Amino acid sequence: MVEEAYNLTPVVAPITGMVVKRAVEPGQSVSPSKELAVVSDRLIVKTFVDETDIGAVREGQRAEFYLDAFAKEKREGRVLAISHESTQKDGVVVYEVKVLPSGGLSALRSGMTADVLIVTGNKKNALTLPKKAVKYRDGEATVSVKTSATAKLTDKNIKVGASDEARIEVTEGLAETDTVYYSTGVAKERSGFNVGF
Known part of the structure; x- marks a missing residue:
């Protein structure tokens, strides 16, 4: 009779959800203070x-x-x-x-x-560059571009805006047709990158 009473004792969760952890196995003895399972009503x-x-x-x-x-x-x-x-x-x-x-x-x-x-912001048709193309000197953002007169690389000041993990917005100082040069991380190699939307 005592065994029947234990077998019929229901275990009811206080919330509707999914069992994310079971703390006891079937047939194991438990006390009133023993945690039986962890139930999550939502995963975050x-x-x-x-x-x-x-x-x-x-x-x-x-x-x-x-x-x-x-x-x-x-x-x-x-x-x-x-x-x-x-x-x-x-x-x-x-x-x-x-x-x-x-x-x-x-x-x-x-x-x-x-x-x-x-996603903290969204801009359409923003002029962007890879983050690694932008250098900072004395608090100013600069990029390397070739001047048409000398065909040599020179640093050009730019203003930057929003960014994500890989790219940064250029708000001033570059045109879509400018080519920006930056190091790819390989010794003595530089890559040209056309600025784009």
């Missing part, structure tokens, strides 16, 4: 944003992320929350940002690693 993507960039991040902004397990698949979400408290990662002050994925959640697993891009 946590990322950390550098203090120099956090001012541009707002709740509700669109975010794109790539899971390491599915690196080629772009997934989307929205910024859910931005921490008011800073923390340090690798000696840099950062703030935790939570992104709520939209759709396609079946591939997500708790603890997965993701690369996150938060």
Whole structure:
């Protein structure tokens, strides 16, 4: 009779969700204070944003992320929350940002690693360059261009605007037809790059 009572005791989660961790195995003895499972009502993507960039991040902004397990698949979400408290990662002050994925959640697993891009702005027909083409001297942004008179490389001051991981906007100082030269990282090799939209 006691065994029947135990067998009929239901275990009910306080929320609707997905079991992300099971703490006990079937047949194992448990006490009232023992955790049986961890249930998540939603999965979120946590990322950390550098203090120099956090001012541009707002709740509700669109975010794109790539899971390491599915690196080629772009997934989307929205910024859910931005921490008011800073923390340090690798000696840099950062703030935790939570992104709520939209759709396609079946591939997500708790603890997965993701690369996150938060879309803080969008400009059409912006003149951009690879970030590595821009040098900074005394706080001024410069690029290497050839002058038509001497055909020698010379540094030209430019004004820069928004940027992402790879590219930076040029707001002043270059035309679409200018060719910018920069080091590719290979010794004694330089690449010409036509400025484009």
